[in-house]
Amino acid sequence: MIAPTETRAVLRWQDGTARQARREVAEETAIALTYGGSTQAVMMATPCDLEDFAVGFSLTEGIVTSAADIEQIAVEETELGLDIQIELASPRNAAFVSRRRAMAGPVGCGLCGIESLAEAMRPLPALAPGRSRLKADVIANALRRLPKAQVLNRATRAVHGAAFATPAGFFVVREDVGRHNALDKLVGALARAGIDPATGFIMVTSRLSVEMVQKAAIAGAPVLVAVSAPTALAIRSAEAAGMTLIAVAREDGFEVVTHPDRIDFTRLETTAEEGHIDVA
Incomplete structure (x- = not known):
């Protein structure tokens, strides 16, 4: 299988001197998501955590409603990239086939596997009020942990991260050259482990565009944190969804x-345990 990084020789100019050096660079691979033999989308992505990617993409794009709707995932390497072959359970597969047949043809709205501009602006599920208020210090502590947990980005400085954290200290990260892909991988990892996103919050290392809000809302995340700024449409979508x-x-x-x-902006009396707990 294709490795997520490779090491390349570079000529580094530094402090007035040129010298030979090595740099680890992120891999970028064409990855097809295929359902029952029919390709739904092709992404340029980092070739790791591919089963998480398949499950997360299927959930956030509305192809399935739970990880249980997916019967099998297989990854095939080709000369041009990777093909993630996804087999759906019978009722869900029938609905997916019907949806594919109803598609009038390619559209120019720039999102994956949708049939119209109306679907691009689909209503989001209403998110329930939080089970308890989230302390601001918990978010700050998670942000402090995020750079250390981004193993691929520390090596390459070229990939996005999406992380899930809880007040109790649970913390998991997924990474990809694509910000949407990183979020899909995270959503898939949580779904495969049976973890409810409403028990914590999601952090992303990218700007907050509307697609990121849509994916997080469909996954059921009531709180979405980003290191960058949101778009106006992302704000309106989050307001409407209760995010x-x-x-x-x-x-x-x-x-x-x-x-x-x-x-909750009151100060924490104690700090949550910082042990890293990952999802296999």
Whole structure:
């Protein structure tokens, strides 16, 4: 299988001197997501955590409603890239085939596997109020842990990360050259492990475009945190879905853009355990 990184020789100019050096670079591979022999989407992505990717993409794009709707996942390597072959359970497969037949043809809205501009702006599920308010210090502590947990990005400085954290200290990260792909991988990892996104919050290392809000809302995440800023459409979508959107997030502060009632700004008396617990 294709490795997620490779090492390349470079000529490094530094402090007025040129010298030979080595750099680890992120792999970028064409990856097809194929359902019952029919390709739904082709992404340029990092070739790792592919089963998580398959499950997460299927969930966030509305192809399935739970990981149990997927019977089998197989990855085939070809000369041009990787083909993730996904077999759906019978009722879900029949609905997917019917949907494919109804498609009028390619459209120019720029999103994967959709049939119209109306579907690109599909209504999002209403997110339930938080089970308890999330302390701001918990978010700051998770942001502090995120760079150390991004193994691929530390090596290459070229991939996005998506992480899930809980107040109790649970923490898991998925990475990819594509920000949507990283989020799909995370959603898939949580679904395969039976973890409810409503028990914590999701963090992403990218800007908050509307697709990121849509994917997080469909996954059931009530709080989405980003190190960058949101678009206006992302803010409107989060407001309508009842999602708390947190932007420009750093260890020393952040901006709560929508539904601030979920956040508690009082100081923590103790800090959550920082042991890294990953999802296999």
